Amino acid sequence: MKLSNLPYLVQKEILLNIQYSDLIMLSFASKNVKKIIKSSQITRFKSISSIVYNYFLMGPEMVYIPSKTKRDFIMGMKNRNFLNNTCFPLNVSGKIIAFELCTRYRCPVASYQLDDKESVLESIHNYFLDLFGSSVEYHLKAGYGWRDNDDRIPNLQNLSVCSIRNSRFANMTNLQNFLASNLVSKRIYMVDKGEDSFDPESKFYQTESIEGELSASATLRHFQGRQAVVTCH
Amino acid sequence: MSSTEQGTSSAAPAEPTTAPESAAAPEVPESFYYVHGKDKVVHKVSAGALQHSALIHGMISNLGYTEEQAKANPFPFENIDGDILQMVVDWCNQHKGKPTPPEDTNLPKQKEKLFDLVLAVNYLEIKELLTYCCKQVAMMVKGKSPEEIREIWMIPTDAEDEAAEKEAKKRAGKEAAGETAAAAGDAK
Numbered sequence: 001m002k003l004s005n006l007p008y009l010v011q012k013e014i015l016l017n018i019q020y021s022d023l024i025m026l027s028f029a030s031k032n033v034k035k036i037i038k039s040s041q042i043t044r045f046k047s048i049s050s051i052v053y054n055y056f057l058m059g060p061e062m063v064y065i066p067s068k069t070k071r072d073f074i075m076g077m078k079n080r081n082f083l084n085n086t087c088f089p090l091n092v093s094g095k096i097i098a099f100e101l102c103t104r105y106r107c108p109v110a111s112y113q114l115d116d117k118e119s120v121l122e123s124i125h126n127y128f129l130d131l132f133g134s135s136v137e138y139h140l141k142a143g144y145g146w147r148d149n150d151d152r153i154p155n156l157q158n159l160s161v162c163s164i165r166n167s168r169f170a171n172m173t174n175l176q177n178f179l180a181s182n183l184v185s186k187r188i189y190m191v192d193k194g195e196d197s198f199d200p201e202s203k204f205y206q207t208e209s210i211e212g213e214l215s216a217s218a219t220l221r222h223f224q225g226r227q228a229v230v231t232c233h
Numbered sequence: 234m235s236s237t238e239q240g241t242s243s244a245a246p247a248e249p250t251t252a253p254e255s256a257a258a259p260e261v262p263e264s265f266y267y268v269h270g271k272d273k274v275v276h277k278v279s280a281g282a283l284q285h286s287a288l289i290h291g292m293i294s295n296l297g298y299t300e301e302q303a304k305a306n307p308f309p310f311e312n313i314d315g316d317i318l319q320m321v322v323d324w325c326n327q328h329k330g331k332p333t334p335p336e337d338t339n340l341p342k343q344k345e346k347l348f349d350l351v352l353a354v355n356y357l358e359i360k361e362l363l364t365y366c367c368k369q370v371a372m373m374v375k376g377k378s379p380e381e382i383r384e385i386w387m388i389p390t391d392a393e394d395e396a397a398e399k400e401a402k403k404r405a406g407k408e409a410a411g412e413t414a415a416a417a418g419d420a421k
Contacts, residue, residue: 001344001345001347001348001370001385001386001387002348002386002387003386003387003388004388004389005348006348006351006352006355007355009355010351010352010355010363010367013363013364013367014367014370014371015371016367017367017368017370017371017372018371018374018375019375022371022374022375022376022377025374025377025378025379025382026374026379026382028379029379029382029383029386029388030383030388030389030390030391030394031391031394032389032391032394033388088378088379088380090379099378101376101377101378103376106376108378
């Protein structure tokens with residue numbers, strides 16, 4: 001059975017019946033197949049509400065597409081030391097990453113070493129930007145406080161929403177650097193933030209909407225967006 | 234020429250009852266058409282079963298085929314293998330006048346057979362069966378790595394695609410050069 005021998009409309013119908021996680025694996029088969037996926041699944045991809053990166057929060061590090069009833073897991077991430085023997089390398093936006101297929105979440109899992117964890121997620125995000133397009137809302141959920149507080153939040157282009165939990169535990173320089181270099185287009189949720197306020201020039205204050213336990217005076221002075229919800233204790 | 238008697242309906246004779254007038258209307262006898270594939274084996278199919286195929290349905294209604302004409306000239310589908318056409322006819326008969334279920338588990342499991350069925354069903358424009366077939370084809374790559382998928386669907390690697398593209402360009406160039414030379418010869 002040769003996929004390319006089938007008429008385009010049949011190929012399109014077949015691809016429509018493939019789950020996102022399998023479609024991602026298929027896109028790695030060849031550049032031509034990736035092109036067919038991108039051109040034939042435009043409408044499907046436009047209907048994706050958002051792609052969420054669950055990054056160093058408690059629980060599994062997963063990338064998923066949320067819907068009203070469930071989370072459609074499309075990729076996972078795990079430490080390379082815990083990878084099984086049946087892994088395979090893939091070129092993800094120029095970076096070679098070892099993957100395995102996870103039966104529990106029914107999706108591919110990318111491996112990382114602790115020192116290149118952010119760059120693995122950055123490569124995955126760049127790959128998704130190319131495959132799913134920039135019209136999809138990309139949401140990064142990151143958090144501190146249970147692992148190394150020096151963990152750096154990865155720089156992800158075209159990020160729409162960012163939720164940062166337990167930021168009072170964060171290395172403020174890392175957090176400031178992230179907020180200085182990344183313009184989150186829609187919303188930032190800052191949950192359980194400490195006393196430190198951000199640099200007045202920070203892109204944090206240029207975000208359309210910010211929300212969380214923030215310094216009211218600093219927010220009033222520097223915020224340039226449209227909506228700020230400040231929670232006071 | 235052999236003939237299979239697929240899909241013949243055996244309507245029971247209507248008993249005189251006290252049913253309302255509308256139900257007592259005389260039953261219109263079902264008409265049958267004939268199709269054959271590459272193996273020339275003729276299959277008799279009811280018009281009701283053929284409704285599934287937009288192509289055949291269109292041929293019947295647009296060409297105004299009568300049952301007699303159809304019997305004398307079965308629809309020839311030389312591009313479809315006999316066993317595949319048999320599968321299609323069976324499916325159409327099984328689902329005649331019935332709502333199609335969300336899944337069909339009776340599709341062939343062998344890759345090549347399924348591939349031939351997809352092509353035949355696409356050609357005959359049987360939308361529901363095409364949907365089932367596509368779902369089945371999609372299932373083949375569930376939980377597989379890119380390398381496994383490449384093997385299952387015979388997807389060429391990037392290097393193979395590039396080589397094929399180069400070869401095609403080279404051939405096109407040679408053909409264009411040949412045509413130019415021929416045109417120059419004609420002009421002389």
